Amino acid sequence: MVKLCLAFRHRIFRHSLSEVRVGINLIAAATALLLVVVMAELGFFDGARLVRGLRNLGILTSEMIPPDVGVLPIAGKALWETVQMSFAGTMLGFLASLPLSILGTRHLFPRLLSTVARFVAAGVRTIPVLLWAIIFVILVGLGPLAGTLGIAAYTVGYLAKIYCELFEGTDPEVVEAVQSTGASKLHLVRFVFLPEGANAILTQLLFMLEYNIRASSILGFVGAGGIGFVMQIYLQTLEYRRLAMVLLLILIVVLAMDGLSAWLRKRFLLVAQT
Amino acid sequence: MSQANGPNIALRANGVWFAYRNQDWVLRDISLSLPRGKVTIIMGPSGTGKTTLLKLLAGILSPHRGQVFVLDHAIEKRTQRNLFPLIGYIPQQLGLVRNLTALENVLMGALGRCGHGKVLLGMFPRPEIEQAQSALDLMGIGHKASEKVFRLSGGERQRVAIARTLLQRPRVVLADEFVSDLDLALASEILGRIRRAAEEEQITFVMSMHRVGLRDFGDQVLTLNHGQIVPGFPTQNLQAQSF
Secondary structure, eight states, X not given: OHHHHHHHHHHHHHHHHHHHHHHHHHHHHHHHHHHHHHHHHTTTTOHHHHHHHHHHHHHXXXXXXXXXXXXXXXXXXXXXXXXXXXXXXXXXXXXXXXXXXXXXXXXXXXXHHHHHHHHHHHHHHHSOHHHHHHHHHHHHOSSHHHHHHHXXXXXXXXXXHHHHHHHHTSOHHHHHHHHTTTOOHHHHXXXXXXXXXXXXXXXXXXXXXXXXXXXXXXXGGGXXXXXXXXXXHHHHTTOHHHHHHHHHHHHHHHHHHHHHHHHHHHHHTGGGGO | OOOOOOTTEEEEEEEEEEESSTTOEEEEEEEEEEETTOEEEEEOOTTSSHHHHHHHHTTSSXXXXXXXXXXXXXXXXXXXXXXXXXXXXXXXXXXXXTTSBHHHHHHGGGTTTSOSGGGGGTOOOHHHHHHHHHHHHHTTOGGGTTSBGGGSOHHHHHHHHHHHHHHHOOSEEEEESTTTTSXXXXXXXXXXXXXXXXXXXXXXXXXXXXXXXXGGGOSEEEEEETTEEOTTOOHHHHHHTTO
C-alpha cells in the first residue's frame, strides 16, 4: 500500500515537472516570436538602412577625430557645473529621502501613514529625471537650479523606495531586543535602523551619485544647465570634433567617479561586512 | 481575572495558549510560576515552542488565551514598552547592532531611562557611560569597549548582550538559547557569571536551552514538549532525544 502511494506521488510529481517544462518552453518560444515581430516593426530587418548606418558611423567617427582641445575651457566649466548639480541634487534628495523612507517603514508607523509615504515616493519616482528638469525649468526658469532640483526630486523617489525596503528588512531580533530596553521609535531609528543599514545606505547613495552624473549630462538639452547645453550646440552646428572632446571629458569624470566610489566602498564598507 | 503574583514569584503564566496561525497551537495551556532571584532553565527539543514562550513572558507576543504576570503586573500588549524596568530580553542571535561599538550596544540598555535630546546625537549622560563600562568590566571585556561588534568573537558578543541587559537593570531577564553556539567551557563560564549576577543583584533569570549538559546551572528546570510543560520529564529521555 505504501509502495503504491509512493509510486502515485512519484507519478504526480513527474507529471507536474514535465508540465512546468512544457510551460517554460512555450513562454520562451512566445517571447522569441514577439521579439522578432517587434524588431521587424522597428526596422531591424531593413538591410539597406543598416548598411547606410554603418557607413555613416565611419563618416561620423572620422569627423570626430582628433577631438578639439580648444573647447576645454568652455566644456570644462560646463562640466564642473554638471558635477555641482549632480552633487547638490543627490545630497538634497538623499536628505529628503531619509525621513520619507522612515515614515514608509511599516514596523514603525501605522499602516495608513506608511502607505501614504510609500505612495508619495512611488509618485515622485514615476516621473523621469528629464521631465522633472522640464517641470523645474517652468517653475524656476532656465539654468542649473532647475537641473539640481530635478535631480533632487528623482533621487528622493528612488532612494526613499530603496531605504524603505532596507529598514523593513532589519533583523527583527535586533529590533525586539532594543525595543525591550524601553527604546522609543526615534531611538530605534537612530540606534538600530540607521547603523544596521549604514553599509547599504552609503552604497546606494554612491550609486545614485554616479547615476546622476551620467543622467545630468543631458539635462542641458532642456535648458536645465550643465554640459548638455554645450553638447546640444555642437550637435546642431555639426561640430563633431568639439563634441568628441566633450564626450571624452564626461567619460573621464564618470570613470573618476566610479574610482572614487570603489575607493570609498573599500575604505568604509568592506571591513563592516566581515 | 487572576490575582497578581505572590511575594516570591517573579513570573507567572496562567493557562496560556498561543498560535501564529489560527488554531495551530504552538503553546497549549501553559501554567507556570518562576521564583524570584533564581535561575530557571526551560529545556526542550527544537521547535517545541521555547522561543514563543519566552516572547510571551517578555510581552513581545500576546497570548490568545490566559494571562502572564511579571512581579505584580499583568502583561498586556499596550504596556510592552513600559515593561523595561521589569523585563530584559536577550534573543537567540543576541540582537546586537553590528555597526556600533560594544559600549554603544551596552548603552542601549539605558535608552528607556534617557530622553531624546543629546542621546539622539550619541551623547549619553556621564553616569550611564560609567555604568556601561562597569557592566563590560564585570563581564570581563572592558578592554573591548570601543570595538565594533562585528569584530568581536561569539563569546564576547554574548557578554555584550548580558552587559546591555544588566545596564537596563530589569528584575527579570529572559534569554533565548543564547549560549547554544558556544563550546561547553565558554558557555559554563558565562552561565557562572549569570548565576553570580542573579545572587548579587537578586535578578530572576529564565533561559531556554537544549543542551542537557548545562541544566545544572539552573535552580529549577522546566521541560517543554509539543507546546506543553511536561512534569517530571526524566533526564535520560531528554538525552535520548538528543536535543
